Amino acid sequence: MAADDAPCPEFMDWELDTSTCNVNGLKEEKQLSASQRRCYSFCRRKSFAAFVASKRDDGQEEGSPRWRCCGQTFEEHSSIHKHTARTHDAEIRQLAQAAYQRLLSQLEEEAETQQPDEREAEPVDFSAWIPETGHISQEQLQKGPGKVLLYYRYCLVEDPHLISAWQKALCETLHLTGKVRLATEGINGTVGGTNTATDLYIDAMRSHPLFRMEEEDFKTSDGGAECFKDMKVGVYKEIVPMGMDPDVISYQLAGVPLEPEEFHEEVQALLAEGDWCSDTILLDCRNFYESKIGQFTQCLAPSIRKFSYFPDYVDQNLDLFRDKKVLMYCTGGIRCERGSAYLRSKDVCKEVYQLKGGIHKYLERFPDGFYRGKLFVFDERYAISSNSDVISDCRYCGCPWDQYQLCSTAFCCQLVLSCPACRRDGRTACCPTCQTKGQAPLHREECECTDGRPRIPQDV
Incomplete structure (x- = not known):
């Protein structure tokens, strides 16, 4: 997600x-x-x-x-x-x-005091929206091979609290874990469970008349319920937190979607032009800790800690995008929907395109394509891979390493790349402040591990 x-x-x-x-x-x-x-x-x-x-x-x-x-x-x-x-x-x-x-x-x-707003509606019968599981054993729902689903759908949801209640009941019935965000603008979720349970979840989502989803709208990867600590379902202002009112910057203003094959061809053409190409930007709109361990060749990867900083990044770099053709990508496509809409609202780019289905769908089609390294995911796995490239290194010794772990300092939520040898030596913190003082910095941006620079191709 x-x-x-x-x-x-x-x-x-x-x-x-x-x-x-x-x-x-x-x-x-x-x-x-x-x-x-x-x-x-x-x-x-x-x-x-x-x-x-x-x-x-x-x-x-x-x-x-x-x-x-x-x-x-x-x-x-x-x-x-x-x-x-x-x-x-x-x-x-x-x-x-x-x-x-x-x-x-x-x-x-x-x-x-706000609990009545959370929903004091009359009980609703969800039975028509929840698959029949009487013929399936609990062992099939809870044990055995599994997977993690990633999906979203932008659409008008007049009563997100009603859909939230249905999602909670559905996931409880299927013993799924994960996270689901709902808003009047749609739904965004990632859930894990057995193959049987997740298949039933996909069927339930596809059968619901509101979302009109197809099987290809779900990105899958190996995993299961163990990839999440619990199940969280909530109603929010945005289904992806960019910090912009969806009524002002709507997904309906998004850039032109490109199928993985089309996006691959665009990147191929960009790389073929090399230093001669000065009118196209391959833009990674994810966060710096995601792009650090995996990215498209010759991309621009902003040094932002979370997606809500993306609008500020665009505002501060309008000249960079002026009269340029922009190819955007993210994990599953949802951030590009809002990110490209915001970029287009500035009316500085020549063209704005986005990778449909995100890196997930691209790797399904081109596992050895132009995306190298691991794909960061928002669960206990931290990352999944489709190729053997390691593009990042241990923050302490500099050896190739791309497996994240939480900083060992209490109350610090940063992720750190520390190889096994360095971890054995006790170097398990995200920055010198955490390592030497045993306390987290006052602001996450003060961590040395966040002190990065946008990777801008020389010709841009």
Whole structure:
């Protein structure tokens, strides 16, 4: 499933799930879920900022700001920040834990007050939309070979809460795990289960009159229910979080879709022209940690941490796209639908095309084509492969390596490429701050592992 936005098991672009948070006391750090770690990290940043602000000397003459702490005077932001991090970590941690408890209590109260909006409708009979499983054993639904499905459908959903309830019932019946996002603009999902269960899920989706889906709309890969921790179904403003109102930037404004064969021919022509080609951009609209381990040859891969940063990237690089032909691609196609629509809304490109079905469908047709390396996926596998190329390396020793693991530092949700030899030596953190201090940076963008540059072909 495309998403978005910072690398952690439920992958950043999913809103905080307060139902899993411990409001009776902060858990041991290692026991916190990824969503709880994000919540705590937010509180820690806020607590750090409040502590620094409390040390500001407001009685000084007009001029540059100044801070006083521990009998010292600091005249630069960086100096007071370093001092606070080194000297007052225990205090910051206490403040953060208190803020964490307050935030969770607040979220719980808000969830209670908003519960009627979640749906207080009369019970609905979903039996017509749920496949009959009486003739199938539970073992067939829960054990044996399986797969992971990735799909989306843009369409008008007048009652997404009704469809959400159906999805929950359907996935529970079939013992599926994964994530499904619903909005008035459509549905976006990735689910895992046995071959029997996922086949029944595809049949149920295809039989529903709202979506009008075909079997080819589902991208499949080897896996199963074990690829996800649980099943999450929710209603949101957007089915892929770009941070733009779907009524303003609609998928209906998307670029021209190209079948994998057509896209392959376009890339082939681009590579054949080589340095002579200056009017075409092959644009990867995924996040930097995705493009780092796999990408199309000679692509432009923006250094963005999540898809909601893509509009800002476009705004800041309009001259780069001016009068150019743009070929866009992403994991399964959904981000290109909205991303190409946003790019077209700027009215600077000559033409905008997108890879239909994304890299998933391209690799089904061209496993040894122009996409090299692994394909990042938003589940516990992190990546799948169709070729043996390794295009990334270990952040510590530089040897070829492309298998992600979570940073070993508590509350840090970054992914790190650390080879087995380096991990045995204890180098398991995403950046020097995490490695030496054992604490996550205040902002994910401050991690050294995010300090990348867009890979722009020289001729662009």
